[in-house]
Amino acid sequence: MSSIQKWIVLFICSIIANVSSAPFAYGKEDLKIEINKLENRIKKYGILLREQEKRLKNLEPSEPVRIDDPPWAGLSLPSHTESIRTVIKTGPRIPFKTIIDKPDYKRAAYEKYWHSTTGRWSYMPIRIHYALHRLFTNYDIGLSEWYDFEHNVGLSIPMFQNEKALDMYIVIFQTKVTDVYTKGNQIVVVGVPQxxxxxxxxxxxxxxEPINKREALLVQLATQAGQEIDYSLISYVPPDFWSKQKKNLKDRTP
Known part of the structure; x- marks a missing residue:
């Protein structure tokens, strides 16, 4: 029983005690008024208890338990990978576009919209996951998922939904990106730690050009010397995603 529940029980017990002794202190009409007041107070604290239980559920698991990172069913590493140095030396360097560059940005320890009264982004295992990492990847495919992504990383990110070639968005904290290389199912983002x-x-x-398009892409943040700083896994989505969506919509339109 939580401390809030114990407090409510004690409060109700005190009410019962007051009601039991009430006939000696009040007349019949006064007693009805007092009982109504007490019933309203019980209802009020019952609502408070349910709200607190809901907030607690938004914050942590219902039971003490170990949760691995990431705290959801994650993707598996691709079956074939090379060392970061090999990818840098033998893989092609690919172009990238910088859409946000804030060299003085400091990550917040806590954002107000992570509060349990909001609930959507307050779950502690999720918060710890994002605090543990400095590299995050996403596609601009689902608006609701994108909304969560922005609030979890703490940045407002423009989305383009490029019809000619699907964009992969890579969020990097505390590293100045210099180059991006790829080989097989790997993407290596090279940068200088800051x-x-x-x-x-x-x-x-x-x-x-992944070796196996059904396997995840391993995106690695690394130094030029080939030391991994962080990594992220993301499914491969072909570049014609948005053009196919547009065609499907056109075909369904009468």
């Missing part, structure tokens, strides 16, 4: 900073770059999936 104390501050936030960058968002885009690459197009037409420049990525």
């Amino acid at each position: 104390r501050t900073g936030a960058q968002v770059i885009t690459i197009t999936t037409k420049n990525v």
Whole structure:
């Protein structure tokens, strides 16, 4: 039983005690008024209890449990990978576009919209996941998912929905990106570590040629010397995604 529940039980017990002794202190009409007041107070604290339980559920698991990172059913690593140095030396360097560059940006320890009264982004295992990493990847495919992505990383990111070549958005904290390489199912983002900073770059999936398109892409943030700083896994989506969506919509239109 939580401390809030215990407090409510004690409060109700005190009410019962007051009601039991009420006939000696009040007349019949006064007693009805007092009972109504007490019933309203019980209802009020019942609502408060349910609200607090809901907020607690938004914050943590219902039972003490170990949760691995990421705290959801994640993708598996591709079956074939090369060392970062090999990708840099033998893989093609691909173009990238910087859409956000804030060299003095400092990540917040806490944002107001992560509060449990909001609930959508307050779950502690999710918050810890985002605090552990400095590299995040996404496509501009689902608006609701994109909305969550922005609030979880703490940045407002423009989305383009490029019809000619699908953009992969790569969010990087505390690293100045210099180059991007790819080989097979790997993408290596090379940069210089920094104390501050936030960058968002885009690459197009037409420049990525995975060995196995059904397996995940391994996106690695690394130094020029080949030391991994962080990594992210993301499904491969072909570059004609948006053009197909447009065609399908056109075909369904009478």
